[in-house]
Amino acid sequence: MKRSIAAVLGAVTALSLTLTGCGSGDDEGGADGKTTLTLAGWSLATTPEFKVLADGFHAANPDLTVELKEYDPKNYDTQMIADLAAGKAPDVYVQKTLKNFYTYQNGKQLLDVSDVASGLGSTTNGLSAYQVEGKTYAIPYRQDSWVIYYNRALFDQAKVKYPDASWTWDDYAAAGKQLTTGLKAAGSKALGIYEHTWQSTLQGFALAQTPGADLNSGNFGYLKPYYTRAVDLQKAGAQVGLGDATTNNLTYQAQFGKQQAAMMTMGTWYIATLLSQQKSGDADKFEWGIAPAPQLDKSTTGLSATPVTFADPTGMGINPKINKDKIDTAKKFLAYVGSADAAKALAGIGITPANTDAAADTIFAIPGVPTDAVSKFAFTKHDTKPENPVGKYTAPLQNILNDLHTGVLSGTTDIDTAIAQAQDKAKNEVLNK
Amino acid sequence: MTTVSPAPSRRGRVTARNTLLGWSFLLPNFVGFAVLTMVPVVLLFYYAFTTWDIFGGAEWSGLDNARQMMHDSSFWTAVKNTVYYTVFHIPLTLVASLGLAVLLNKRLRAVAFFRTVAFFPYIASIVAVAQVWNMLFSPGYGPVNAILRAVGVDNPPGWTTSADWSMPAVILVGTWREMGYFMLIFLAGLQTVPGELYEAARVDGANAWQRLRAVTLPCLRPTTFFVVVMLTINSFKVLDLILVMTNGGPGQSTLVLAQYVYRKGFEENQFGYASAVSVVLFLLCFLVTMVQFVVNRRREA
Numbered sequence: 001m002k003r004s005i006a007a008v009l010g011a012v013t014a015l016s017l018t019l020t021g022c023g024s025g026d027d028e029g030g031a032d033g034k035t036t037l038t039l040a041g042w043s044l045a046t047t048p049e050f051k052v053l054a055d056g057f058h059a060a061n062p063d064l065t066v067e068l069k070e071y072d073p074k075n076y077d078t079q080m081i082a083d084l085a086a087g088k089a090p091d092v093y094v095q096k097t098l099k100n101f102y103t104y105q106n107g108k109q110l111l112d113v114s115d116v117a118s119g120l121g122s123t124t125n126g127l128s129a130y131q132v133e134g135k136t137y138a139i140p141y142r143q144d145s146w147v148i149y150y151n152r153a154l155f156d157q158a159k160v161k162y163p164d165a166s167w168t169w170d171d172y173a174a175a176g177k178q179l180t181t182g183l184k185a186a187g188s189k190a191l192g193i194y195e196h197t198w199q200s201t202l203q204g205f206a207l208a209q210t211p212g213a214d215l216n217s218g219n220f221g222y223l224k225p226y227y228t229r230a231v232d233l234q235k236a237g238a239q240v241g242l243g244d245a246t247t248n249n250l251t252y253q254a255q256f257g258k259q260q261a262a263m264m265t266m267g268t269w270y271i272a273t274l275l276s277q278q279k280s281g282d283a284d285k286f287e288w289g290i291a292p293a294p295q296l297d298k299s300t301t302g303l304s305a306t307p308v309t310f311a312d313p314t315g316m317g318i319n320p321k322i323n324k325d326k327i328d329t330a331k332k333f334l335a336y337v338g339s340a341d342a343a344k345a346l347a348g349i350g351i352t353p354a355n356t357d358a359a360a361d362t363i364f365a366i367p368g369v370p371t372d373a374v375s376k377f378a379f380t381k382h383d384t385k386p387e388n389p390v391g392k393y394t395a396p397l398q399n400i401l402n403d404l405h406t407g408v409l410s411g412t413t414d415i416d417t418a419i420a421q422a423q424d425k426a427k428n429e430v431l432n433k
Numbered sequence: 434m435t436t437v438s439p440a441p442s443r444r445g446r447v448t449a450r451n452t453l454l455g456w457s458f459l460l461p462n463f464v465g466f467a468v469l470t471m472v473p474v475v476l477l478f479y480y481a482f483t484t485w486d487i488f489g490g491a492e493w494s495g496l497d498n499a500r501q502m503m504h505d506s507s508f509w510t511a512v513k514n515t516v517y518y519t520v521f522h523i524p525l526t527l528v529a530s531l532g533l534a535v536l537l538n539k540r541l542r543a544v545a546f547f548r549t550v551a552f553f554p555y556i557a558s559i560v561a562v563a564q565v566w567n568m569l570f571s572p573g574y575g576p577v578n579a580i581l582r583a584v585g586v587d588n589p590p591g592w593t594t595s596a597d598w599s600m601p602a603v604i605l606v607g608t609w610r611e612m613g614y615f616m617l618i619f620l621a622g623l624q625t626v627p628g629e630l631y632e633a634a635r636v637d638g639a640n641a642w643q644r645l646r647a648v649t650l651p652c653l654r655p656t657t658f659f660v661v662v663m664l665t666i667n668s669f670k671v672l673d674l675i676l677v678m679t680n681g682g683p684g685q686s687t688l689v690l691a692q693y694v695y696r697k698g699f700e701e702n703q704f705g706y707a708s709a710v711s712v713v714l715f716l717l718c719f720l721v722t723m724v725q726f727v728v729n730r731r732r733e734a
Binding site: 078081084085100103104106107108109241242243244246247248249395396399400402403404406407409410411412413418424425428429 | 703
């Protein structure tokens with residue numbers, strides 16, 4: 001009898017300990033010169049980039065190993081913040097979105113890695129996004145940028161000329177309308193343009209390309225021409241309306257891959273997806289190409305200019321709670337991550353590394369990737385500005401602007417009213433609170 | 434633990450052991466509740482008066498968060514939308530579920546089948562339900578508008594893509610989803626209505642409507658009270674449906690308080706302010722429920 005009570009109490013104690021989450025810490029660097037770093041990643045089965053980097057680093061430094069720790073992609077930042085606060089986060093962790101970089105940096109959750117950054121060449125894109133007051137807090141390993149994807153077959157069918165590097169947004173809109181009428185005449189149901197539902201499809205370009213545009217200023221007048229054009233394209237039927245896209249859960253992969261639209265703007269990450277979907281049959285097999293993103297005006301068009309586009313880099317930083325003996329190893333790993341070798345390895349799996357120059361040959365050697373001059377130009381040459389400039393107010397301001405995006409594109413609010421409302425909110429709720 | 438002291442009376446030992454056993458059975462639940470529910474709730478009230486962005490400590494800022502709320506037009510929009518949802522969702526669901534319960538309380542053929550069908554929305558996955566409804570409501574291609582056009586409505590509403598109609602659309606789906614559950618509760622309540630009362634009413638010549646008003650409704654008062662309280666709380670804290678159907682849009686037309694808390698906390702990392710907003714949400718629920726209790730007690734007296 002007594003034994004049973006003791007058993008119950010024992011079980012209860014064990015249970016309550018599990019409930020309060022009393023796990024004990026583990027792992028230490030080995031004393032025999034072998035060191036193991038831990039690195040955060042997400043969806044390891046379908047996101048091979050972390051393993052490629054870990055394996056590449058281990059191959060170059062046989063006594064150094066990188067172990068991966070998996071996180072949930074949708075709740076990555078929430079889980080990482082919780083782990084950092086609890087002191088259980090990996091030694092090196094990824095800045096999945098630039099929007100949250102400020103939270104980590106300002107919360108003193110990143111070591112200064114300026115020495116690693118100064119050792120990297122100037123060909124590494126996206127480094128400046130991680131610099132605060134002259135110090136660097138993360139090293140970018142991939143830097144996508146937004147380009148136009150176009151379907152050659154549909155362009156031929158509609159008898160419209162392929163995009164060269166000379167397009168402004170007005171050219172893009174005009175081509176979209178021409179394509180739509182041309183395709184309809186040819187008996188196709190495809191539209192000229194597909195714009196995905198994200199606010200970045202318009203706001204990212206507007207912020208990057210308009211001179212003097214500044215998210216943190218709280219003045220959003222620079223959005224107007226971009227929205228006026230998009231609303232006009234929706235009305236003309238040259239692109240699917242936002243409401244139809246959201247209520248029917250349209251995916252950009254199916255819209256472009258299944259030839260529902262002749263062109264769309266999208267980040268370079270889609271190259272790898274499109275290749276694999278064409279192979280697996282999730283996308284139709286057709287000839288496609290990429291071209292530089294449309295520009296605000298003629299000053300940045302043409303093969304001799306540098307087109308302005310946007311996209312956030314993805315970088316890695318070091319957890320300040322890392323074991324002191326491992327800091328040098330972690331920095332060595334970051335230096336590898338930003339190196340030309342890592343860039344080639346990443347390009348081999350279809351990822352756009354931060355160092356695009358080093359990777360261009362690898363990417364264009366992959367069968368199925370368009371190799372014409374414009375596509376090569378679009379992939380390698382661009383001035384890519386961040387979608388989410390680092391700052392205290394970026395996250396709340398982007399939320400306000402997302403309300404503007406859905407309000408205007410659903411036809412609920414006209415662009416002038418929406419901008420005025422967004423500016424009021426920015427002023428009262430974010431900037432002057 | 435083991436017996437060192439001279440053994441007390443046998444009955445005392447048995448009582449002590451039984452008490453200990455009882456407590457040990459309750460303990461897992463108590464510990465879980467205390468650690469996972471009580472502590473966070475108490476902490477929440479503290480955080481509501483701090484600025485806390487997860488890293489670094491929560492700094493006491495007194496009533497700053499409350500002051501910020503006063504000037505926060507998004508917060509007020511969220512309050513208005515929450516009240517809008519509640520004011521329509523409660524009576525609609527109440528009437529729909531009561532109507533269904535009265536209908537399905539009869540001895541019909543295949544009554545079990547219809548009851549199951551009415552209960553089905555409640556157990557279906559909310560994400561799937563929202564996706565399907567979104568497609569039904571799709572302004573250009575959706576069947577809802579196709580039917581409306583067929584019966585002669587020239588300009589059918591844009592539903593979830595229009596600021597004026599998004600809230601009605603969400604309310605409709607909310608009602609459709611919850612009516613089955615409350616129907617079940619009403620059905621249980623209806624079993625307690627004595628049959629003699631109906632017989633007596635019939636003898637007095639009361640028609641069906643009069644029987645419903647004079648017999649059914651008064652006998653269902655305790656059930657109705659429970660349903661109204663549950664509906665109130667459910668409506669104030671509506672989140673999942675909004676999140677998957679409209680995500681607060683278009684614009685801010687369906688932004689509700691619970692979603693605003695989520696946005697401020699988990700998207701913008703302002704946990705102090707998010708806590709303050711959730712305290713307001715709690716107070717709102719609490720006040721309305723208290724009023725309902727007082728009114729109910731007065732009626733009973």
